[in-house]
Amino acid sequence: MSGADLHPIDLESPRFSIKKPQMRFDRQGDRTDDERLAAARRAFARDFGRAAAIYLEACIRCGQCAEACHFYVTTGDPCYTPIRKLAPFQEIYRREMGPFAWFYRLLRLGPEVTAAQLEEWQALIYDACTLCGRCTLICPMGIDIAALVARARHAMFAAGLVPHELWAVAERAEREGSPLGATPTVLKERIAWLAEENEVDIPLDRERADILATLSSIEIMKYPQSIVALARVLNRLGESWTLSTQGYEATNFGMLSGNTAWQRDMSMKLIEAALACGAKTLILPECGHAYEALRWEGANMYGRPLPFQVLHISEYLATAVREGRLKLKPLGKSVTFHDPCQVSRRGGATQAPREVLRALGAELRETQDSGALNWCCGGGGGVVTIHRADPLRYRAFEIKMAQIDARNPEVLTTSCSNCRQSFDDGRAHFRWDRRMGSLLELVAEQLAD
CATH class of the missing domain: 3.40.50 (Rossmann fold)
Incomplete structure (x- = not known):
């Protein structure tokens, strides 16, 4: 279907409904619904700014974002329309922060968001959005829908509404340093085994290095030959490089779950490891969200520009090819x-x-x-x-x-x-x-x- 075939979407229509009941997952104690809703509102307000206000005011309900979403295209279910996933937060904006918020509250215009509604919406914010940004690219108004969904996750986390599997891997990453149990001890054992088995030098915890290489837990636990490949390439190029047990896990489940404190903790481990060894370049692994977390959000977590270059491994390889x-x-x-x-x-x-x-x-x-x-x-x-x-x-x-x-x-x-x-x-x-x-x-x- 082309953009010309689309018709304006009525986001208030009752046909936009979520049929699957959702579970509550609250690790912050037995809070009342009012307390959970208040926590979500505070988190949403904390993240809110001029750009978000412009985005929320700009939607013309053309429906083009729907045709850009793989979940909508393969199901035909209008509840998966990307901008629709933000409906509760649009209502919070209108009633709490919009230019006519006082008018909405005075005349009680529009539905007031409830904790039950947020709980129902959990599936759209987490299950039905990969934050891929295709809807953002397609939107004729330039609305960064993916970024808004990511902000909505901050509010959902504050309300204790993270799917339990995602919460579990994020909490484990915060507690152990890895979402899949690839702790520093496991990393050392894996590196020793891979180095011996493949007869390749894999430096670990060198005091000084020009390059700090990082990994994802999936590589460590499921695709270890990627670590061997990384070592062979960097060694062939004669690079001064190292892995570090102080900062190696680049996958950032703090960001994916919506916990900005955990996101910062995970980013700072990499940043501090790079600073400790004097790295001029930090190479990120074959991991998409690791790239977003450190390349584009790392400086925000650090509070100032990063004092080293951050490259995805594909960028590093392309640069080495270009330089001959x-x-x-x-x-x-x-x-x-x-x-x-x-x-x-x-x-x-x-x-x-x-x-x-x-x-x-x-x-x-x-x-x-x-x-x-x-x-x-x-x-x-x-x-x-x-x-x-x-x-x-x-x-x-x-x-x-x-x-x-x-x-x-x-x-x-x-x-x-x-x-x-x-x-x-x-x-x-x-x-x-x-x-x-x-x-x-x-x-x-x-x-x-």
């Missing part, structure tokens, strides 16, 4: 690249992996709507951790399978381990015969002698 330092053997195969939303669409590093693939001599077979318009894998934003969201996520994944099958590549690759995990899960669910690979691992396999 990274020599690669021809791959000689057709490749389709899946763009991670937070790196490409939200982060702007769309061309970096393509530079690397050109250096590999690969025949790049782009899917329809590739690059910044790429469809999300369906598992970002923490959605892959929420079990009750699985049926919805699998529906969204059908878009990816159809697009990739239409191009029929010999090799499928990406630069996000979370996307890779989502593809593995979708592959198993649908018994699909394609396997997602790692761009970094592909490069390591093709290093020229």
Whole structure:
């Protein structure tokens, strides 16, 4: 459906309803509904600013964001219209902060938001939004809907309305330093095993290094060959680099859950580790939300500009290719690249992996709507951790399978381990015969002698 085919959407229509009952998950004690609602309002007000006010006033209800959302497109359910996911917070804005808030309250215009309504809306804020930003890109009014949903998560966390699986991994990351149990002790053991098994030097806790490399728990626990690939590339280039047990986990579940204090804690571990070893560059792993958390929000968490460069691993590889330092053997195969939303669409590093693939001599077979318009894998934003969201996520994944099958590549690759995990899960669910690979691992396999 094109934009011309769309009709204005009535967001107040009763057909916008959430049919699935939601669970309450409150780790802040037995609070009353009024206390929970007040906490959500305070959190929403704390995050509120001029940009958010402009966004909330700008929506013309054209419906184009719906056609940009993989959850709406695959279900046809209007409740998944992206801007609709913010309905309770739009009402809070109108009644508490808008230019006519006094008038709304005086005449009791519009429904007053309740704790029960926020509880009902939990599924839209968490289960049905990967924060991929495709709706933001499409919006003719330039509304950053993804950013507003992220702010809404701050309020939902304050009200104790985070899905329990997402809360559990975020709390574990805050407590142990890793959402998947990849503690510093586990990291040391893994590094020692990988170094010996693969006969590669993987430096850990060097006092001084020009580059601090970081990882995601998914790589440490599920895709450890990515760590070997990272070491082989950096060693081949003769870089002064290290991993650090003081700051290695780049995945930021504080950000995904909506807890800004945890988000800052997780970011500061990386920042302080980089400062401690005097790093000039911090390399982020193949993880989309890690890129957003540190590259674009890290300075806000730090309180001033970061005193080192932050690069996604694909950007680092592309730079090394451009400078003529990274020599690669021809791959000689057709490749389709899946763009991670937070790196490409939200982060702007769309061309970096393509530079690397050109250096590999690969025949790049782009899917329809590739690059910044790429469809999300369906598992970002923490959605892959929420079990009750699985049926919805699998529906969204059908878009990816159809697009990739239409191009029929010999090799499928990406630069996000979370996307890779989502593809593995979708592959198993649908018994699909394609396997997602790692761009970094592909490069390591093709290093020229």
